[in-house]
Amino acid sequence: MAKPVHAAVGEKKVHCLICGGDTFREREVKLNSTGMEFFNLAWANESATGLICGSCGYVHLFVPGSLKVYRTQG
Template sequence: MAKPVRAALGETWLSCQVCKGDMFRERSVLLNSTGMEFMKLAWADESATGLICWTCGYVHLFVNKNIKLYRADK
């Protein structure tokens, strides 16, 4: 199972939009487009950082590469 992380964007620590939790599970998410799928080039689409709230499961997507992840002790 994935380890929990905390995330910050600059000096701002992120919290869940739904439950205000501050621990997440991180995964890369492909932002597929219909045209690229049709041409079988989905692998070339842009990706985002997905932060899944450890408490409620809400998925937050970030395309900003400046997001920093820090290991959290659960």
């Protein structure tokens, strides 16, 4: 299981849009499109960085390179 992280976009700390939590699990999320799936080219779809809220499970998506991720202490 992924270790908990905190994150920021620029100087602004990321908080969950649903519950306000600030601890997340990070993972890559494929942005599949119907056309690419139809032609069996799903592997070529773009990816986003997903942050899954540690409190409520809401998934936040960010374009690659826009996010700074920090490991939590502990």
